[in-house]
Amino acid sequence: MTNGGKSTLSCSLQQRIPSSCIIAQDTFFKDDSVVPVDSNGFKQYDMLDALDMDQMMSEVNLWQRDPESFLAERGLTTTHTALSAEEKVFVLIVEGFLIFNYRPLNEKMDLRYFMEIPYDVCKTRRCLRVYMPPDPPGYFDGHVWPMYLKNRQEMESMTSGIVFLDGLKSKGELLASVYEDVTQEIERLMGKLPWGEGFCLYNFNTVPIVVDICLGIFPICSSNF
Numbered sequence: 001m002t003n004g005g006k007s008t009l010s011c012s013l014q015q016r017i018p019s020s021c022i023i024a025q026d027t028f029f030k031d032d033s034v035v036p037v038d039s040n041g042f043k044q045y046d047m048l049d050a051l052d053m054d055q056m057m058s059e060v061n062l063w064q065r066d067p068e069s070f071l072a073e074r075g076l077t078t079t080h081t082a083l084s085a086e087e088k089v090f091v092l093i094v095e096g097f098l099i100f101n102y103r104p105l106n107e108k109m110d111l112r113y114f115m116e117i118p119y120d121v122c123k124t125r126r127c128l129r130v131y132m133p134p135d136p137p138g139y140f141d142g143h144v145w146p147m148y149l150k151n152r153q154e155m156e157s158m159t160s161g162i163v164f165l166d167g168l169k170s171k172g173e174l175l176a177s178v179y180e181d182v183t184q185e186i187e188r189l190m191g192k193l194p195w196g197e198g199f200c201l202y203n204f205n206t207v208p209i210v211v212d213i214c215l216g217i218f219p220i221c222s223s224n225f
């Protein structure tokens, strides 16, 4: 959902979780020239076709194959160099407004969050933002909100296990609740790693966690296989 607070929460989580990073769906919008226009003249940005999801998946897969190099190449530090290989944990936060509607991405998530706010708050927050290109007059009611309703219906028909967060709660409260879940998930994965039955990905060197705030996170633990 647009302006639910995904980027804000993702940034706070990333600062709080060691060796974590964010992949944001908004950075994968196709060029404006190839985004179609509807009969009202509104650019159709709020749909998967407006996004280069192959490119986004490549980025996620790159991280998943070698999170340490992924972080290093982006100037992000890993904070557990002193730990043995099996104790390393990497977390990927996948943040976007349509990530659960894209099955290949959705399937990778370990934790899924959807931030929701009411129509009037959404419209107010949206009107204060300037996108590139900026929203033309009437865009919220003529494109953004109707597409939100449509995309949400599709998401609910194809996905389960999403935690819905009330985006009206304070930033601190939202952070505390998701952070707690992530640390528990990491502990669960770490506990399972050495002896994991089916969960420990012995062949792949990694165990992903994804937290998704209409946002996604993957914690990855590497092991010495």
Ligand SMILES: Nc1ncnc2c1ncn2[C@@H]1O[C@H](COP(=O)(O)OP(=O)(O)OP(=O)(O)O)[C@@H](O)[C@H]1O
Binding pocket: 001, 002, 003, 004, 005, 006, 007, 008, 009, 026, 097, 125, 167, 168, 169, 170, 171, 174
């Ligand atoms: N918990 C909160 N309470 C009040 N305002 C918030 C909260 N979280 C975010 N905001 C504000 O709402 C606006 C939108 O937040 P943010 O950019 O994080 O949303 P978003 O879901 O990433 O938006 P989009 O993806 O559509 O660009 C910002 O002005 C931000 O400061």
Ligand SMILES: NC(=O)c1ccc[n+]([C@@H]2O[C@H](CO)[C@@H](O)[C@H]2O)c1
Binding pocket: 002, 026, 027, 029, 045, 046, 097, 131, 132, 133, 144
């Ligand atoms: N290139 C962009 O980031 C862009 C361009 C036009 C519209 N948007 C809006 O971003 C929101 C998702 O965060 C969607 O509601 C788009 O309308 C983004």
